[in-house]
Amino acid sequence: MDLSSILKPEAVKVIxxxxxxxxxxxxxxxIAEAAYSIDGLQAAEALLERESLGPTGVGHGIALPHARLLDASKVTGVFFKLERALDFKAVDRQPVDLVFALFAPENSGVEHLKALALISRTMRDPKVCAKLRANDNPTTLHTVLTEGLAPQAA
Structure with missing residues (x-):
């Protein structure tokens, strides 16, 4: 699994x-509705419901909101770069400017967890985040996210 299979170019926005x-x-x-034909209202409500269990702000200005949806046919993502950081009640109390939302089918199980782990690894990479913060072009942002992490030395 790689991010290019989860994230369409039209699902990357600067807000x-x-x-x-x-x-x-x-x-x-x-954006999830426009890019993936997911019910947008259901997606927003599912994200809010998940957020009520605990904030998805993971620190360093990054949030990874995620939800399972009845009408999702596969794991998909939406990425936003925020021009003005937003309080997300993150673990480090820093406002969030990079948001990668993940939507998965209700019964996706391990696939959802693998996708979340991949996104988390990608967004923890300081080089990736620096490139994301240095660019405002959605096409460039998509490329940065989907070119993947450099292979790890064995």
Missing amino acids: SEASSKKRLFQRLGE
Whole structure:
């Protein structure tokens, strides 16, 4: 599994205004609906429900909201770079400017966890995050995310 199988170019956006987590999740749902034909309202509500269990802000300005959806046919992602960082109640109390949302079928099981682990590894890479923060072109952002991590030396 690689990020190019999860993330379509049209699901990568630079967002200038996100006034709250709820509004951000609505925008994520709208883009998921446009890119993957997922019910956007259901996607936003599922993200909010998951967030109520605990914040998905993982630190270093990164959030990884995720949800399982009845109408999702495969694991998909939406990436937002926020022009203005948003309080996400992250573990390090830093505001979030990079958001990678993951949507998975209700019964995806291990596939969902593998995708979440891949996204987490990618977003923990300081070089990847530096490139993401240095660019505002969605096509470039998609390329940075999908070119994958450099192979690890054995």
